[in-house]
Amino acid sequence: MTLGIPAETKKGESLVAASPKTVGQLVKLGYSVIVQKGAGDKATYSDAEYAEAGAKVADAKAAWGADIVTAVNAPGSAALDKMRKGSVLISMMSAPSSPDYIADLAKRGITGMALDAVPRISRAQSMDVLSTMSNVSGYRAVIEAAENYGGMFTGQMTAAGKTPPANVFVIGAGVAGLSALGTAASLGAEVRAFDVRPEVGEQIESMGATFVQAEAAQQEVSSDGYAKALSEEQEKLTAIMYAEESAKADVVITTALVRGKAVRTISAEMVAGMKPGSVIIDLAAIGGGNCELTVPGERIVTDNGVIIVGYTDLTSRMPKHTSQLFGTNIVNVMKLLTPGKDGQAVLNYEDEVVRGMTVAHAGEVMWPPPPVNVSAAAGAPVAEVPVVDPVEKARLAAEAAAKKAKRRLIGSAVAAVLVVLAIASSPMSFVSYFTVFLLAVVVGYYVISGVSHALHTPLMAQTNAISGIILVGALMQLGSTNIAVLVMSFVAASIASINIFGGFLVSYRMLGMFQKEA
Known part of the structure; x- marks a missing residue:
């Protein structure tokens, strides 16, 4: 079977669905790979490199006319017109918000497989392009923050004096959040992070950041891997914490994007309380923005001097490695579809990964897919967390700390006496x-x-x-x-x-x- 890799049709896109390395892997699976001429130019992959890896470099008609077409973004009508009936399209499609597009694929007789609909189960992690893109976005977010921030991330001690490290606050500890806080920490910043899922606290601290504790504002994870919605009381407590953290932060990176929709975390009032020169990098700008003042796709400066970056093309700003990682995701999908490694794709709809990705087939709309059975065991009931008065909570914490310090002092004194007696004898x-x-x-x-x-x-x-x-x-x-x-x-x-x-x-x-x- 032929597998086409056309140039992206989305305006300004610099990514390509395969690198020369992943083309070589597809060829080893038995496919005849066709790469459109110039498809990898913006990602610094030349046609000669693709040809050396075993691909045939041809025009757009040949690439779009292949049995299987892989792309980064969902191609438009003009590109779909070049595809054959019965062919397979593998790309990101934003299926939940694109019912008309899926219906068009079914009408054309094209089998659509959405890369961004891969079920969130362990064996499908290597195919999860959302995780790939989020990882790159989190890294790039810190690069953008460093570019816009007027100081250095790491503290400096020189003959001319010293400067403190930047204070970075990351909202959300998913793939993008962990990537961002890990990158910021590696640059020497003091990083604090919060997530409504309490179980990610250990992951945050393992990356060298401080987990902001807000027990009453934390929530469990739903069966599909996303955090459940907060109650009204939890939202109030979380907003108070966000306001406190953003006010003392030099950089705030927000990553709260659930099923393609942004959750409002930073209000205009919070922005007004931030320091002049501080920076907000809104990774959820593509879904409307976590910050109330975010303008998707643009960089703005507020009246009080806060810089808000709402770029929606962060992954495209690092095309070389993003294309390589994206292409690896596609290789892993093709490995699943090619059990015989003979260049023949097999669409086994009894496989929950294949079924979960497929949005249209043989003229029928197949979205949404049936729910994935992650575990047969029932989830443990979630106990309600009582809301404690902050003043009373602080008093109890102080008393507990004092008792702990007293016990430690007594224990140290007893140990010292025993050591002295042992040495004396x-x-x-x-x-x-x-x-x-x-x-x-x-x-x-x-x-x-x-x-x-x-x-x-x-x-x-x-x-x-x-x-x-x-x-x-x-x-x-x-x-x-x-x-x-x-x-x-x-x-x-x-x-x-x-x-x-x-x-x-x-x-x-x-x-x-x-x-x-x-």
Whole structure:
């Protein structure tokens, strides 16, 4: 079968549905790939590269006339006129908001498979273009923020003085939000993030950001992977938190987009309370915008000097890598459709992924698809969270902190007395060794606890060196006739060996993530 990759018809689009690398993968699946001449020019992929990968470079008529046509955006009527009846179109289609377009595909006898309708289940993650686009958008959002922000993201200490790091607040910890906060943190900014789903708090903190706690404003996740709508009381509490966080932020990145529609998170009043020169990057501008003042597709500056960026083409501003990732999603779809790797696509509608993507087939509209059975187990009931008065909550928190500090002080005092008594009754040789041991523990604790998450892998290399010293010392003592020394040396050698080999193994895996694929 032939597989066509035409140039995008959307005005200003710089993406292409395949890179030379993914074309090679499609050829290995048995397809005869036809790439329209110049289709990859804006993504810096030349026709010669496509030809070298095994594709045939031809005109638009040949690309659109293939058995299967893959595109980034849903092609218009003029392009559909070039497609054959019975052919398959694979692209993003915004199916929930495009009933007329789907009906037109059915009328033309074209099988439509919407890439942005891939079910949100584990085995379909490699085909999820929404996650791909969101990941790129989150990264690009930070680049746009850095471009518009009048300062540096990381704090600086120079002979001329010091500057504080930028304060970045990210709303939403989905794929785009996590990508944004991870990028901002890597640039040295102080990042805070909030999501209505409490279970993502650990993911936020693992990326080096601070999870903003607002228990009464958090909600469970619905069965389709999106957060459920907040109650009226939860919306009020969330708005208060957004106002507080945005007022002290230098950069606010909003990502709240549910099923293509933006959720209002930043009001005009909140913008008025922000600092002059601060920046809002609205990733939900394509769905209307999370900020009340966002103008989709444009960059505006408010009367109080706040910059609001509502670009809707962030992924297209990074065409080379976005096209590569998008093309990989398509390769994974074609692998699913080509079980025999013989260049023959098989549309098995009993497969929930294939059925979920298919919006039109054989003259019939097949949208919406039947619900996907994610789990047979019933969801756990959600307990109502009582709303606590903020003043009372603060008082209770202060009392709890004071009690905890008192317990810690008493425990430390008792431990110190016991240590002093043990040292006083021990020989001098033991005291000197014990002193070195305590200093190593204290120094090690403060060194490791003060290191950023991003530096844990380099730190592991240093701890491997320290463990090597421990191992050498333990081996030297293994011949001792003192049973206590012998046992302690054996334990030290065993633990140090585990730490060394385990450390090298983890470091090797981490470095493998940054190696170029063959």
